[in-house]
Amino acid sequence: MRVGSNPSKTNFTIEIDSTHRVILSVYIPNLEEAYFKDSQTIFKYCIESLVNTVHSKTRISIVINGCCQEISDMIYDYQKKYPIIDQIFYTKENLGKINAIYSIVKSNLEPLLTISDADVMFLPNWQKEVETVFVDFPEAGMVSPVPSSKGFLFSTASTLYYGLFKGKIKFQNVKDPEGLINFQKSVGSNLYQKIHLEKYLVVSNGVAEAVVGCGHFVATFRKQVFEAAPTKVCKFRVQNNSEEDYLDDPNDMSGFLRLATLGNFAYHMGNSPHPWMKEKLQETLIDTSITTPLEIPDPISFSKSQYKIGKFLSRLLFHKFRRQFFSHLGVNEPY
Incomplete structure (x- = not known):
């Protein structure tokens, strides 16, 4: 039988002090296979660079998504060391990236949620730069600290509509081509041609x-x-359009903008450690530029008709007549 009354019945409103949550889904099933043998080091760089670069209103959730015992123990040790890691979700089997992160997305109240792979090196000021984009563009729903010259191709119908009718869309010199070069090295593929390292598509308001x-x-x-x-x-x-269906398209279909910072403020490391990673991690340790969180304005919503119009225009301007459209914007080379 129960004794007394549940205090939650009188204090039933959930209030939080944090404004930004970072979610890491970690899948490292062993440290023996070639693909995973250096994953512990890579994850160490990821989590340490993260805790070194976030402001005081940040909380971190980690999903142990089918990890070996060494990695699970490592994550719990980090939780003891860093109080901002306030949630650890454990599942013995790999549930997949989307199901793992959605277990957290749907159960937290922070207005901003950063979703990251476990092989990302966070650089100083990444959070400030991302939050600044949300301040400057209240229409934004998805913002990355890593710009991509080819990012315009995916789930950007609402963004194109905005650029054509409410702002301005243009090509601009890439601010940090090294970031693009390092990304394509990390995935072991030549993603970018020379023109992609020189120009990217920018929206202004x-x-x-x-x-x-x-x-x-x-x-x-x-x-x-x-x-x-x-x-x-x-x-x-992974794959089979899962990330597009559950992350990219909901943003676009809601009429929100899909954007990235002009500069590069994070690196995709892949699964092989390199000396530069230690150097970048050291920079986060001595960084003194962390500021208080910005006040993020409420989102400005679009109508679904704008998404539909943008979808039609993206098929024409980003695909069928891309060369002509980009030539009009000042880039005459194949892009």
Whole structure:
């Protein structure tokens, strides 16, 4: 039998002090296979660079998503050391990236949620730069600290509509080509041609500028984006358009902008440690530029008709007549 009354019944409103949550889903099943043998080192760089570069209103959630015992123990040790790691979700089997992160996305109240792979090196000022984009573009729903010259191709119908009718869209010199070069090295593929390292597509609103589109290995979302997400459990661990269906498209279909910072403020490390990673981690240790969180304005919503118009225009301008459209914007080379 129960004695007394549950205090939650009189204090039933949930209030939080944090404004930004970072979610890491970690899948390292062993340290023996060639693909995973250096994953412990890579994850160490990831989590330490993260805790070194976030402001005081940040909380971190980690999903142990089918990890070996060494990695699980490592994560719990980090939780003891860093109080901002306030959530650890454990699952013995790999549930897939989407199901793992959605277990946290749907159960937290922070207005901004950063979703990151476990092989990202966070650089000083990444959080300030990302939050600044949300301040400058209240229409933004998804912002990455890593710009991509090819990001405009994916789930940017609402962004194109905005650039054509409410702001301005143009090509601009790439601010940090080294970031693009390092990314393609990390995935072991030649993603970019010479022109991609020189120019990227930028949207402006008279106040600020941001790169059109972004990847999703690290990106920050408004919580409202997930109100348009599928309600069914994702059946795929990775690939099969799972990230597009559950992350990218809900943002676009909601009428939010998909943007990236002009500069590069994070690196995708891949699964092989290199000396430069230690150097970059050291920079985060001595960084003194961490500031208080910015006040993020409420989102400005679009109508679904704008998304539909943008979808039609993106097929024409980003695909069928891309060369002509980009020539009009000042880039005459194949892009």
